[in-house]
Amino acid sequence: MKIRVDFDALWRSVEMMGASDRDFRFSAVNKGELAIDAELERGIEVDLDNLETTSGLLSYQGRQVLLYIPDQGRRISEVLESPEKGKKFHVAECNTLDAMRSRGRFERYVVTNDMSGVFSVSGTDPVAGYQEGKAELCVCKNCLKFLNYQGYQKGGPGKSSIFEGFTLERFFKTYSTRFRSLPSRFTDRGGGYSEDWQQISQSFRAKRDWTCENCLVNLADERRLLHTHHVDGNKRNNESSNLKALCVDCHRKQPMHGTMMIKNNDMATIQRRRKQQGVLADSGSWDEVLDLIDSAYEGVALKLLREGHPAPEVAADILDGDKGVILTPELSWPAKKRAIVDTGAQVQLLETAGWRAQLVTQVLQR
Ligand SMILES: [Zn+2]
Ligand SMILES: [Zn+2]
Ligand SMILES: [Zn+2]
Incomplete structure (x- = not known):
């Protein structure tokens, strides 16, 4: 029996959804997954209580997202004129979100992974009435601080250039290894x-x-x-x-x-090869560490450097007796049995092996 599959029709629909046609695998063309990506690009309304986070970053169904408030209220005309005056969009679990949570859910919150930086906004101007349009909103500075994005916590003149130079594309790319799924349209066409x-x-x-x-x-x-x-x-x-x-x-x-963007397992493969081949020398300098770490850990690494810690080892395997390798944290100090990890489960895992571990978010917030 001959099975005829109309791939052209499939490709047309894949293309229409903005997906890439490279790196094609049958398993990758999963209708449900593509539907989530398409929906997320348009924006999905969420309840703040159900917002997921991954190492302090906002996520939805395993994908990195940003959160914004479409309703600009009475200031809509002003915001359409000068978008920098609009409500900021969020990229992390910052304290502004905590405050919004405790105020209750009176506003509509939307998550999206649209990286254009252009948002659909609306509101009711006391004079001109209801208006809607597009605005290039700015990123929330508390989020940049929360993540120590590009060393933002240090302050000084560097701070404003980090804010002004912020692009969503670069931001999402920085943290791509932290997420289970990378939307297919992000891969190089x-x-x-x-x-x-x-x-x-x-x-x-x-x-x-x-x-x-x-x-x-x-x-x-x-x-x-x-x-x-x-x-x-x-x-x-x-x-x-x-x-x-x-x-x-x-x-x-x-x-x-x-x-x-780079997938988590590909980054792990590269770090493993670097390690095996002696490219990642033990106890190198901070310069070397900053050059070779996964960029998702740049914020925490810059913080540790500023606090005066010695340079960590990058992607060193942690062994526990006959269990073999139990974890390969991006940053660790094997001689002191200390490591920086992403989840509470990893902290516990290392503690049972006699190590002391701290969460990325704890280091960033201290
Ligand atoms: Zn924020
Ligand atoms: Zn290139
Ligand atoms: Zn390289």
Whole structure:
């Protein structure tokens, strides 16, 4: 029996939903998952009490989200004119949210993973009456402080440039490893390359011995995690002086790579290889740590550095007798049996093994 499947129709609908057609696997095209992504992009109304968090970040069904209030009340005309005066959107479990919670739920709260930064707002102006429109709202500063995003807690002039330079794309990318599912449209669409690109990239990376030119990790056995980067940003300039072999982690840290996200298990693979190959030296310097850690831990690392702690080990395996490896925290001090972890369950797990662990959110809030 011959089974005919109309893939064209499938692709058309996948494309219509804004999903990417790269990295295609049958399991990935799950109707329910795509429906959640499409719904989340439009925005889903939530009850503040049911808001989920992951290491202090807002989440919905395993995806990273932001929260905003569409109703701008009496100030709607002003907000449409000067969006920076509008109600801020939230990206973390900040104290403003606590305050809103205790005031009760009088407002409509919407979560979304739309990264355009443009929000649908409405309200009733005492003079002009009901109005609605789009506004580029600003991020909540308490959220940036909560996460020590890019070192925001330090204050000083750096603070305002972090706020002014904030983009949702970069923010979501920073924390992509913390979430179970990455919406498919966030993956690189692969447009703009020359036709022979696959071949050029393949032979270029082979010439570089499948080694990242930045962190020196060798990915000969995980070739998909090594990319060929265009230094000048022009995807058609394939001069070898314009190409650089970079592991996915070093690649996403390049400027102008806002939407390049990395999955948790891929980051773990890269850290494991770096460790095995001695790229992640034991007790290196803070500079080295900041260069090589998963960017989701940058805020907490900058805080520890400012508090004067010695540089931690990155992605060291913690062993417990015959149980083998029980956890691989991003930041730990094996000699002192101390580690920074994400969940209460991980704290307990390490405590039973004679370690002392602290939550990322605890360090950020002290
Ligand atoms: Zn906030
Ligand atoms: Zn690298
Ligand atoms: Zn690149």
